[in-house]
Amino acid sequence: AAADERGVPMLFPLMDLQDQSNLQVSDVWGGFGDNIRLASERYGPDAIMTGRLVQFGPDLWRAGWTLYLDGDELIWDSEGDSLGMAVEAGVQAGMDVLASHFAPLAGDSSTDRLRLRITGVRDIRGYARVKRYLMELDAVEKADLASVEPDAVDYVLQVRGGRQMLEQDIALSNVLLPAPREGTDTATPLPDPGEPVLRYRLRP
Structure with a gap:
């Protein structure tokens, strides 16, 4: 069912x-x-x-x-x-x-498209926690899962108010913490994602 x-x-x-x-x-x-x-x-x-x-x-x-x-x-x-x-x-x-x-990625001309990588997601409970959290953010209109790795997930987000609004929303909570930027990030590099990439890690 x-x-x-x-x-x-x-x-x-x-x-x-x-x-x-x-x-x-x-x-x-x-x-x-x-x-x-x-x-x-x-x-x-x-x-x-x-x-x-x-x-x-x-x-x-x-x-x-x-x-x-x-x-x-x-x-x-x-x-x-x-x-x-x-x-x-x-x-x-x-x-x-x-x-x-x-799910197909749906475009929306009134929102910005951003890619979000979150490390520290090691099981289905972590995934469910991240998904629920993203959909509760005021700036996020849509969150599509792009890829799953043993310790990380990638999302493509449709964001109202742009990158700055999303970063402000995330900063107000204690769920995600900033992760190292590209070059020092130990996670597998994203293959030409085509969108700005934000990197965070899930707080235990």
């Missing part, structure tokens, strides 16, 4: 003899990404999501999730009073990432 609501198509494996031969339950539980990617090639996916669910009591289910996206692995947990609630919460978090990642 979460995938349908977000407009993200989801395909479940057939689990026929070929799938059962290519992928073991232990591969999923052990998080063996290479085996999971290899077994998924027959479906030609843009991303792969796996889940592991355990019942801890009559009213407690917990799940561990992994999203394989563009060579990266994003890991998060969910829980709920029922199997369905635990699954729904976990899938919803995954859909948040996918919907932002594959």
Whole structure:
């Protein structure tokens, strides 16, 4: 339901003899990404999501999730009073990432387009925190996820009031801290982004 609501198509494996031969339950539980990617090639996916669910009591289910996206692995947990609630919460978090990642970048002549790199984002909770924070900023009209790395995310922002207004908004909070500029930045350089780049790191 979460995938349908977000407009993200989801395909479940057939689990026929070929799938059962290519992928073991232990591969999923052990998080063996290479085996999971290899077994998924027959479906030609843009991303792969796996889940592991355990019942801890009559009213407690917990799940561990992994999203394989563009060579990266994003890991998060969910829980709920029922199997369905635990699954729904976990899938919803995954859909948040996918919907932002594959959403087209929309131009807006009344706003400025800026690129924002944030380091220190190491898991799905960090990503959710950053996304929620950006959309709460008065200067930000739209925030599109441009790329995800093991320790960083890049956003393309549509900003009202320009770069100065965005920097002022960020400075008023204690969520993001300025990061080293290009040349001293230890993060992977952005490949000709085409927009001014602002660099920050997520406060722990």
